[in-house]
């Protein structure tokens with residue numbers, strides 16, 4: 001018997017619906033939530049991501065303002081734009097789509113965004129807020145992972161959670177959120193020895209590596225939950241996650257669960273961005 005397929009579409013729709021209700025309530029108080037979306041250059045994947053985010057805004061009742069800059073934009077020009085957006089009171093969130101062209105320092109750009117408008121939650125101030133368990137933004141993909149788990153009816157408390165990947169924006173904050181939910185967390189990475197044995201002990205595995213077939217059937221325990229963050233292309237150019245989906249699903253059995261790619265974490269990232277835009281609008285109007 002195969003594992004339950006975690007319904008990223010249904011859960012992300014639910015979160016967007018909640019954001020839409022909150023947007024309507026804010027508008028009734030004269031506040032129109034608004035997101036500035038900045039895209040530099042012609043990266044095809046970035047254009048798709050940005051369009052998906054703008055479409056989601058429209059659906060949820062969040063105004064989006066687009067700033068499309070050429071590939072050869074100088075760092076100073078982008079920093080100047082961010083400064084203007086920081087000072088524009090009716091813009092609540094600022095999203096600069098990464099990666100940026102070589103001549104622009106991502107670090108400088110992240111630091112330039114007003115922490116109260118940092119809906120991606122990349123600013124060190126917001127990272128620190130997350131680490132210390134204070135109220136504020138949660139990073140979209142990690143928060144989406146947690147929502148997928150909890151809204152599917154699974155609890156984290158007391159569970160052995162194995163996170164594969166330790167990047168600043170994905171693996172580490174996922175581990176931190178699971179820890180805050182009282183999970184017992186093991187973080188694995190490219191230098192981890194015995195990855196298979198460690199994963200075999202996990203009640204919850206979150207894979208954020210970026211390589212097809214990182215999680216195979218012989219690595220999972222029956223009844224475990226697998227959340228697949230990976231967004232990869234297989235040899236035929238087809239979108240796939242880190243897990244060998246069909247075989248892992250079979251090994252997890254009917255008591256287990258697995259999130260698909262596509263249809264899992266990717267949808268949650270956009271939904272949590274909508275949630276963060278509402279948080280930003282509230283923060284800046286002293287409603288939080």
Ligand code: NAP
Nearest residue numbers: 141165166167170189190208209210229230231265266269
């Ligand atoms: P990243 O910065 O490249 O980090 C990958 C991590 O995986 C690193 O910590 C690396 O370890 C670890 N790793 C690499 N090979 C490994 C192996 N064989 N065994 C165990 N660990 C290994 O990537 P990222 O930005 O975190 O993204 C990870 C994946 O998530 C990518 O596929 C990305 O496209 C996807 N993603 C999806 C969404 C979404 O919305 N669905 C959002 C963001 C990212 P070291 O630290 O030792 O190098």
